[in-house]
Amino acid sequence: MMRKDDKLFGDIDWPLFITFLIMVCMGLATIYSVAFTQEHPSLFDIEKQYGKQIIWISVSLFLGLIIFLIDSDIFRKYAFPIYLFTLFLLILVLFMPPINGARAWIGVANLGIQPAEFAKISSALLLARYISELNIKQLTTSNVMFAILILLGPMILILLQPDAGTFIVFTSFLFVMYREGLTFDPIILKFINTYPRFKFKQTWVGTHFIPILFVIIFISIVTLLLSNLSLKLWFSEKSINGSMGVILFLAIISVIAILFIQQFGNKREKGRMMLIILLGFSLLGGLSFSVGKAFNSLAPHQRDRIELFLGLKEDPNGKDYNRNRAMSAVGSGGWAGKGYKNASVSSVESNHVPESETDFIFCPFAEEWGFLGVILLITLYVFMLIRIVFIAERQRSAFNRIYAYSVAMILFYHFAINIGMNIGFAPVIGIPLPFFSYGGSSIMSFSVMMFILLKLDSQRKDVLR
C-alpha cells in the first residue's frame, strides 16, 4: 500500500503541523523564561530545562521523520504488539524505585521516560484497530467487553503507579467510543433480556452513556460534597454519612415514583418503568455508596485535594498551596501580562508555584502574557482540536478516524484539565499541558501521537475503505 508519488510531506496537513510547531516554540519560550537564570543565559545550556527541552524536541522531530519514512499501515498492523509492549513497560515500571511517591519512570536518574504517556498512543492504536474491524450494527457483549478491556489494562497499571491524572485521561476514549457508536448496550441488553418478559433491541441507557456519565459525575460530586457531613435522622439515634443520605434521598424518590406509576401508569409501561426505576436506584445508590467508601479510603493528601477542589476547604497556605499560588499567578497577569521573563510569582527561581515549568506551565505563560496571550493560546488549542476532528471526519478508513478522534480527545482532556487546574475549574492532578510542559516523555509522546496522525492523514487517499 505504498504511496504512488513519493513526496514525503506532500499531503501533510499544514495547518495542523504549523499549529503544532507554533505551540512547541511557545512552550520552549515559556520554559526558557520561567527557568532562566543569570548563570545559564544560553538557550542551549543543557544544564537547564530549556536546553534539555531542545534535545527532547529534536528527538521528537527525529521520531517524526522516522514515522514519515515508514508505511502508515504499520501502526494498524502492529497495534497489538505495540500495545503489549507498553503493557510490559507499565508492569516493569512498577518495579522501579519511586520518584516523588510514584513509580512512573523508567530510566536512570533524571533521564527517564514515563510509559504511561506512551500507553495513551498504543491504546489509541489498538482501540482504533479493534473498533474499525467491528460491525458496529451488530455488537456483541464480548465486543464491548474487549474494547473496555483494552482500556482497563493500562488504566489499572497506571493507577498502581499511582498516576491519577493519566488514569483520568484514559476516560477520554469513552468519547471516541461514543462517536463510533460503540455502546454498552449489548451488556445491558444481555442483563435485561435474561428476564423472561423483556426482549429489547437497544436501551436508552446503553446508547447514551455520555449523558449518563454526567449523571454519574453529578451523583459522585454530590456524594463528596456531603461526605463530611453527618446527617441526623428524626427516627434514629445514629447519624448517617453523606453517601447514605444520597441513597436515602434516591430511595424516597424511587418509592414516590413507584407509587406514582402504580397509580397512573398503563399496564404495558408499568413493568418497564418499574425496572428502570429499580435499576436506576440500585446503580446510582451503589455508585454513591462506593464513591463514599472510596473517598474515605483515599490517602489523606488525595482527600484533601478533592475537598479543596470542591470548595470544602479554604486554606491558602496549606494544602491548597499549589492551586492558590497558581491562580494568583494567572490572575496577576492582567490584560497584557507582566512581560516576557517577568513572571514574579511563577518563575522557577521564586518557586512560589511548584512545577511551574512542567504541570503548571500555564501559570508563567498567563502571568507573562496576560489575557491577550491566554486567548491566543486557547484559540490555538481549540483550533487544533477542531482541526483534528475535521481531519478525522475526512478519513476513509475507520482506523484512521478512530485514531484521530482519540488524539483529539486526549489533547482535549489534557487541555481542559491542565488549564482548568490553573483557574480553579479542575482539581490539581498532575498532567502536562501538551507541547508546552517541560519533560521528555510528555513532548515525545505528544509529538509521536501527532506525527502518526499526520502520517495517517497524509496517506488517507491510499486507503481503499
Add this chain to the structure above:
Amino acid sequence: MNFEGRRYVIIVFMLLVGLIYSFRLFYMQVVDDTWKLRAQEIAEKRKEIIPARGVVFDRNGQKIVYNRPYFNLMMVEDKIKDLDTVAFSKLIGWTVEDVRNRFKEIREGEGTFYNKYSQKRTSNYQKVRAYPFIKELTLEEILKIAPHLDNFPGFYEEVTSMRSYPFKGGANILGYLAEVNGEEIEKDGFYRPGSNIGRAGLEKYYEKEFRGFKGVKYVVTSALNNAIESYAGGKYDTTAVQAAPLTLGLDMLIQTYGEELMKNKRGCIVAIEPSSGEILAMVSSPSFDPNLLVGNRNIKLNYPNLLKDPAKPLFPRPLAAEYPPGSIFKLVQSLIGLQEGVITMNSGFPCDKSIVGCHGHPNAGSIQEAVQFSCNPYYYAVVRRIIQQNKKSSLFEDAEIGLNRWNEYMQSFGLGKRLDADVFGERPGLIPNSAYYDKWYGHHRWAFSTIRSISIGQGEVKLTPIQMANIAAIIANKGWFYTPHFVKSIGDNGPLKKFKTKHNTMVEAKYFDPVIEGMRRVVNENGGTARMARLEDIIICGKTGTVQNPHGEDHSVFIAFAPKEKPKIAIAVFVENAGFGGTWAGPIASLVIEKYLKRRVTDMAKEKRILEAVLQGGE
C-alpha cells in the same frame, strides 16, 4: 444508525470549554483584583527598614543616650543540615538541653491557629522563615560565634541596634525600651512583632519623636522568603530617616552628682531652671543603672529583681511620691495671706505653743521672721485668716468659701494637680477643697479648727517633689513658672508647645520680696533653720521642712533657689526618714547648687559627711 452527527457534540464540547475558560480567564485576569492582591502578598514583600532611634544630648551637648550595634543569631530550620547539637551548644555556651528547649520555645512561641476544617490546631511556625535563635548578642559575644557559623548551615547573624547609657544615671527619667505587645501593634501601624517601643520615661513620652521615619523597600521574594530583586528597580522605595536628636535641659554633671549624694538614702532631688522650667536634675533614690534594662534579655533578667526590691528603685519618687510638704508649705501660705490682704509683711503673731508645738525662737514680728523661724503658731493664725474671712455669718459656710479660695491659689501654684511635665507617672498630690472635707465630715460640718493642720503642710496636704521644686522656681521668678520639662529642644525646634506657655500664679510679684528675704535669712542668718546649707559666695534662699512621719523617723525636706538675684537654679531635696530638714536636705541642696553654678564643690567636709551617711531608717 448514523453516528456522524455526534461529531458536533464533540466540537460543541471543545468550543464550550474554550469559551468558558476564556470568560473565566477574562474575569480572573482583567475584572477581578483578588488574585492580583494575593500575588502581591505572595511575591512582593514590603520590607520595612526601621531607622536607629534618635539620640539624646544633655544641656551641655554631651551624648547621654545613643545606639550600639547588637547582633541576633538567626535560624532557618529548613536550611539546617545535620546539626551537631553538641558542637553547636558548645559554640554558643549553652547546654545541649538548652539548645533543644530553645528550638521548642521558638516553635511554641509562634502560637497556633485553629483550622476549622481539619478541626486541629496548627502552628504558625514555618520552617522556611528566619527566627532569632539568640537575641541581642554584644559584639564581643558574636565575634566568638560568627567565625564558626559556616559549620552550622541555617544559622547566621543579623545586626540590630540597642540603647546605651554611658552615664549610668537618670534611669527613671530616660526610661527603657521593650518589645511591643499585640495591642500596641494593632493601635499603631508603625510597629511589627518584635519591634521595640518606649516603655517608660522619656523613651515612652517622646516615642514618636524618637522613632523617626521608616524606610520601605519593595522586593520580589521567593517562596523561601529570599529577596530575588528589588521591585520595579526600586522606584517606590524610600529611605529610613533617623529622628532628630533630643536635647534635654538635664545637666548630667549634677544629675550624676545628685545620685551619688543620695546613695544609701531614700528620697529625691529635683532641680529646675526657674527662667525656663527646664529640669536640671531629677534624682530618685535608690535608682539603678539604665543599662540593666537594655534589650529583652536584660529586661527578663533584671526587671523582676528591680520590681521585687523593697526599696522600689523603679518607683519614680520625684513624680509619683506624694509627701506632706511640711514647713516649706509656709512659703505659699505667706504669699496667699499677703495677696488676700489678711496680713501685711509686718504682721506679727505670738508663738503661742498652746495651739501647736514649736521650737524655741523669738516671736515673729513680720513675714520675714516667720519664714526665718518657721513659726507654727504664726501660720495657724495666717491660714485661719485666709480660711475664715467672715464673709458669711455661719462659721462653716465661711470656711467653705475660704478653703475653696485657698484651693484656687494653690492650683495656680501647680499644686493639687498634675504639672503635666513630659513624663508619665506623675501624681497630682493633694490640695483639699470643700468637697473633699464634705466627704469626710459632712456638708458644713467643718471649719478651720477642723482642718488647721494644713496650715503647716501636714494633715491632708500632699505634694510631689517636683511640685516642691516648682514652688522654689515660682518664688525665684516672683510669681510665674513654665511647666517643668526635660526636653529643651526636639531637633532644633525647641520644646513642646505646652512648655512655652507662661503660667502666672494669683500672687503679685511685690508680695514675693518679703518671703524671699525670709528664705535668705533661713540659710544666711544665724536664727535660720538651714545654716548648714550656707555657701560662702552664693546667696541661697531656702526653706527647711521636717515632715512628721507617723511610721518612723521624720522626713527631711528643703527647697531653695540660688543665687538670690537672677536665680539660676531652684531645687527641692527630700530625704526620707532623715529627721530635721536643715540637717540633711539643706546641705545636699547646697552641694548640688554649688556644683551646678561653679561646676565644683569647695566644702569637702560637707560633701564627705553626706556621701558617708546611710539614712535608710525605719519603715
